[in-house]
Amino acid sequence: MADVITKRADDYAQWYIDVVRAAKLADYSPVRGCMIIRPNGYALWENMQAVLDRMFKETGHENAYFPVFIPQSFLSREAQHVEGFAKECAVVTHSRLTANEDGDGLMPDPASKLEENLIVRPTSETIIWHTYANWIQSWRDLPILLNQWANVVRWEMRTRLFLRTMEFLWQEGHTAHATKEEAIAETKQMLEVYATFAQEYMAVPVIRGVKTESERFAGAVDTYCIEALMQDGKALQAGTSHFLGQNFAKAFDCTFQNENNELEYVWATSWGVSTRLIGALIMTHSDDQGLVLPPRLAPRQVVIVPIYRKDGERTAVLEAAERIERELTDAGMTVRLDAREAYRPGWKFNEYEVQGVPVRLAIGPRDVANGTVELARRDTREKAIVPQEGLARRVQETLEAIQQTLFDRARAFRDAHTTPVDTYDDFKAVLEETGGFVLAHWDGTAETEARIKEETKATIRCIPLPGEIEGTEEEGVDMLTGKPSRGRVVFARAY
């Protein structure tokens, strides 16, 4: 038998690995903690990129590219930033290799030691603000609204495919503004872009919020985030948008003359999402049969499997299958007709199921005779015999229905796993029994937050934005300390 996927209920972590492997999304690499993104996985990322890139451009941003190597000294300019990233940097110290003195192999050539070490970017704030300092003199130079698609490296102790790898792909937006208000508006705007993308394209419901100080990006004044809930009840940060204040402008001496002829530091934001989103997608929708993809991001929305025995049947079946392929393609859908003879229909059914293709059409001699086709939905695994007449429209509607069903299902799960609690005992019980988001009062101190994390492994995922979750804005008392609380915050165990 072919690949068996571990049941979610048996071993969730293994299920996740099995799904990734069976869907051919990624492989392990010879280097610990790195991964090879296979064509199926990369096609997903390309679809995400295409949508996000369009959204970034619609909001006035341009793409640019900054180098992967950053002078080591740049990192130390911003105090918080160093603290956050120094311990996970890959460092380049030499520029060439030479034969190993004792015997075989290679070693860094001592003669090629660099004057200053370079780090492989874990994020690009430093090199970008170094550059912006040269670009910006006057209020007329602002705003600068740039984004870059890039890879970054963070030397992680423990890795998981897509969710946390040492190298990952992402986009990072970096903007420069004349006023605090404008920078904050930009930060919030990009958070909205991410939330829209997650919900409307990924069909992943998210909570918008602000991070507490301990979870904040190193160097940010405020970190806004979208938080999603995975099927095992753990939270996943799916995107972040940072208001950086003037921290980086001060560190890199980036000033401008304002309209009153005064010298002022520039206001900054940065925002990013990564290939981690693919992990979020997998863990939100997939089932024990394998990957389930939302139609709006699926690299292939429809697969057509022809079925025939004799040569006579073959011609008629393929003719009909090709006609249908054309019809659907012309209607704007991405379709694959899999007429490979080396694989049998049953094998193909399973193959496309584990790969999460939203709609499968099967057409055989009976269908040719009756003018029908078998239409199967991946999300509900329902099958129906439908007429070929008007098929493009019906498939289009089915794709839209799948997109909606996935979102509704994920939201229902999220809502069923979002629990307000008022006592610490209830808090611990909910974490153990149902998991998910727990809405509790918090006194606002890092001490209480740290103690709760220490005792329960749950962290504050975010302080929800006003109006985001009903009932979180009422005042109360901290469940642990009894001190006053200005509102409920979202706790969860997280990835």
Add this chain to the structure above:
RNA sequence: CGGGGCGUAGCGCAGCCCGGUAGCGCGUCUGCUUUGGGAGCAGAAGGUCGUCGGUUCGAAUCCGGCCGCCCCGACCA
């Protein structure tokens, strides 16, 4: 960095305790029959047993060193 597991054919594993010509399943290749939910039969190819050293007439197997990967924790997007 701690705890656990594992390195034998492309993948998954057995063989090791008790040393004696390296095996099974899947996959791959060829042929025929099949094809509406992972086909059947026949044949074939494919491995310096992670690595270095030791013991021995002889090591996948016994002994020692090293390396690597995965999972679980601490840390993180």
